[in-house]
Amino acid sequence: MRIETLKLKNYRNYDNAEIEFSDTYNIIYGNNAQGKTNVIESIFLCATGRSHRTSRDSELLKYGSGFFEILLKYSKENADEEIHVLYSSDERKKISINEIPLKKIGGLMGHLNAVMFSPEDLLMIKQGPAERRRFMDMTLSQLRPSYFYDLQQYAKILFQRNNLLKNISTDKKLADTLEVWDHHLAKTGSRIMRSRKLFLSRLDTLSGLRHSRLTNNEESLKLNYSPSFEWQEIQDGDDLEEEFIKNIKKNRQKELLRGSTSIGPHRDDIDITLNGESTKIYASQGQQRTSVLSMKLAEIDLMKEETEESPVLLLDDVLSELDDRRKEYLLDNIEGIQAFITSTEKRFFTRSTENAKFFIVKQGKIKGE
Numbered sequence: 001m002r003i004e005t006l007k008l009k010n011y012r013n014y015d016n017a018e019i020e021f022s023d024t025y026n027i028i029y030g031n032n033a034q035g036k037t038n039v040i041e042s043i044f045l046c047a048t049g050r051s052h053r054t055s056r057d058s059e060l061l062k063y064g065s066g067f068f069e070i071l072l073k074y075s076k077e078n079a080d081e082e083i084h085v086l087y088s089s090d091e092r093k094k095i096s097i098n099e100i101p102l103k104k105i106g107g108l109m110g111h112l113n114a115v116m117f118s119p120e121d122l123l124m125i126k127q128g129p130a131e132r133r134r135f136m137d138m139t140l141s142q143l144r145p146s147y148f149y150d151l152q153q154y155a156k157i158l159f160q161r162n163n164l165l166k167n168i169s170t171d172k173k174l175a176d177t178l179e180v181w182d183h184h185l186a187k188t189g190s191r192i193m194r195s196r197k198l199f200l201s202r203l204d205t206l207s208g209l210r211h212s213r214l215t216n217n218e219e220s221l222k223l224n225y226s227p228s229f230e231w232q233e234i235q236d237g238d239d240l241e242e243e244f245i246k247n248i249k250k251n252r253q254k255e256l257l258r259g260s261t262s263i264g265p266h267r268d269d270i271d272i273t274l275n276g277e278s279t280k281i282y283a284s285q286g287q288q289r290t291s292v293l294s295m296k297l298a299e300i301d302l303m304k305e306e307t308e309e310s311p312v313l314l315l316d317d318v319l320s321e322l323d324d325r326r327k328e329y330l331l332d333n334i335e336g337i338q339a340f341i342t343s344t345e346k347r348f349f350t351r352s353t354e355n356a357k358f359f360i361v362k363q364g365k366i367k368g369e
């Protein structure tokens, strides 16, 4: 996959920008707070339908403007496509692909695939499970629109079921309807959990390999899926749903007391360990960064395997934080992948610059060199 051009209008601190990219490395540099991340963010938004920094589209609108627009043209193995995003303050965001408006954001999934690595990704290790679920969801949604729809559906079911649990305390008759919601929850929830389990077992292998190479076989990185209840996979595939229902019934009293759903994919986590020890507790900053890097490289590997196309790689402020060995390994291993790399320094990029294109960003203006 190759992004050819990007146009921004009233996006963040950009009035109007038109950028033509290189097929290989795109180095976007400039001082702090000039608009480097904003460019990367707009690309990520075209891939996933949302910013990696905020879920509020209104924040993306240039102060004082009534609308913003992104137009991104890219080529794939068999097709050229363009994604157009239009947001105005009085309407919802509208997205079209090749000028055909999408009915739902889910329609965007699987068109432009992007892997982002930004400082926020370190939260995946440092913070709670929500960050780790987000990581799984971002990747799986890009790979499979059906996963994205399941997530949306699950969120609705969970919301309704939690409301019901709360309302039962004042209206006991409602308890009769709970079982129907158990089934809805278990059905959609099981699909999400199965996808995550499979995804993590593949990612575990791939990131383990990446990590061994990055650390000269000194460290072993393991990713383990950690669901809210355990189940045994059997052939016919219906066991998970049954187990889900069984567990939810076990927790009935607790759920009614708390007014919230106790098990399901919204409680999933990933155990990330280095040489058997929790990365969150024991790993140094550099080890945490390297672990995330291994996971991101594995994400690229997996996307390539699944789609037979390379995703584009968005590296925001991370390259300059890696030591030389890791930096070189990373650059060696993204050959053939179009990369967008931001940095405050131009000279951190030590490769032959034949194919690379440099862009300087200053106060919401970007200029190719």
Ligand SMILES: Nc1ncnc2c1ncn2[C@@H]1O[C@H](COP(=O)(O)OP(=O)(O)OP(=O)(O)O)[C@@H](O)[C@H]1O
Residues within 6 Å of the ligand: 011, 012, 013, 014, 030, 031, 032, 033, 034, 035, 036, 037, 038, 039, 059, 060, 061, 062, 063, 317, 344, 361
């Ligand atoms: N909605 C908006 N309208 C106008 N300007 C905005 C908006 N949102 C953010 N900005 C401005 O964009 C700038 C930040 O852009 P960005 O995050 O891309 O910076 P950066 O070049 O990546 O900086 P750093 O090197 O610190 O990461 C800030 O000056 C901020 O005030």
Ligand SMILES: [Mg+2]
Residues within 6 Å of the ligand: 036, 037, 038, 316, 317, 342
């Ligand atoms: Mg930035």
